[in-house]
Amino acid sequence: MKAVTVISSENLEICEVPIPEMKNDDDILIKVKSGGLCGSDIHIYHGHNKSATYPRIIGHELAGEVVGMGEGVTNLSIGDHIVIDPVISCSNCYPCSVGRHNVCSNLKALGVHTDGGFREYIVMPQKNVHKISKDICWEEAALIEPFTISSQVLSRGEVTEKDTIFLMGAGPIGLCILQGIKRIGAKCFISDLLAQRLEMAKSMGADLTINASKQDVKKVILEKTGGVGVPVVIDAACTNETFEEAIRLAAPAGRVVILGFESSPSRIAQFDIVSKELDVRGTRLNNHRFPAVIQWFNKKEVDAKALISHVFHFTDIKKAIEQAEYNHDETCKIVLKFD
Ligand SMILES: [Zn+2]
Ligand SMILES: [Zn+2]
Incomplete structure (x- = not known):
């Protein structure tokens, strides 16, 4: 399968990599359908994110379809539409113990410290996967993660x-x-x-x-x-x-x-x-805001579509980045599609 890989600062390629394997009972294999291009992806490309390590598959604003799952997975079925929470925490440190896992001492943010989702398939544990209504189109679904940032900001404020x-x-x-x-x-x-x-x-x-x-x-x-x-x-x-x-x-x-x-x-x-x-x-990332924000989308309380200015195929990511950087005035949210 193809994956958008930042090999080193300023060096981005579409690489051929193996389809990831499910290793744990609670793992879910996801066919990625859409991904929001974020300023932070572009920062990693330019080497401006001090905490990012390379080579790195970028992408953390992700929606997709369940195509495989371990025996321990409950509440999801093959074919379900899902979004991915990019916060991977340890459950054992001080911030985790006080309910602030988004600033976990051992935080692994998807697409920053660990390989992200601008690729055709990704495996995630069940706790990072949230089911959405099939009425939400793929392009909109990619914006659920940025809206969790909004929800976190309002909670902090x-x-x-x-x-x-x-x-x-x-x-x-x-x-x-x-x-x-x-x-x-x-x-x-x-x-x-x-x-x-x-x-x-x-x-x-x-x-x-x-x-x-x-x-x-x-x-x-x-x-x-x-x-x-x-x-x-x-x-x-x-x-x-x-x-x-x-x-x-x-x-x-x-x-x-x-x-x-x-x-x-x-x-x-x-x-x-x-x-x-x-x-x-x-305020950083999101602290378990996905279930609430999915309801915002299900009830159409926010208009994600109004933010989307461009859609590119993920293999055209260099064009998408150029669009974001050189046509700043006319670009708002760029969504990558994977089909
Ligand atoms: Zn983002
Ligand atoms: Zn922790």
């Missing part, structure tokens, strides 16, 4: 319908978070540098869009909040500057939720956190 949120960044993840916020019924201000993205945000229910390339973000936010700032700021733009701005624009007693992997330090004064007694929280 303890967002309720009474909150006003300032969301920085209207890229694919930002727009998933926006849809999650609107699903709860909270108010959302959103900023981005691209007018097209802000148009999408508006059509998904954003209460206020701010073009950070033209408008003074701080001024607009303070105007809209009577000079107080926003109870919840979510930084999905993930630059040093947006992190600093997030701290400045949070209201006293507010929460700041950050998603970035930038390793260089931001300039943030202790006073800005302490004087407002802010909660600054990181």
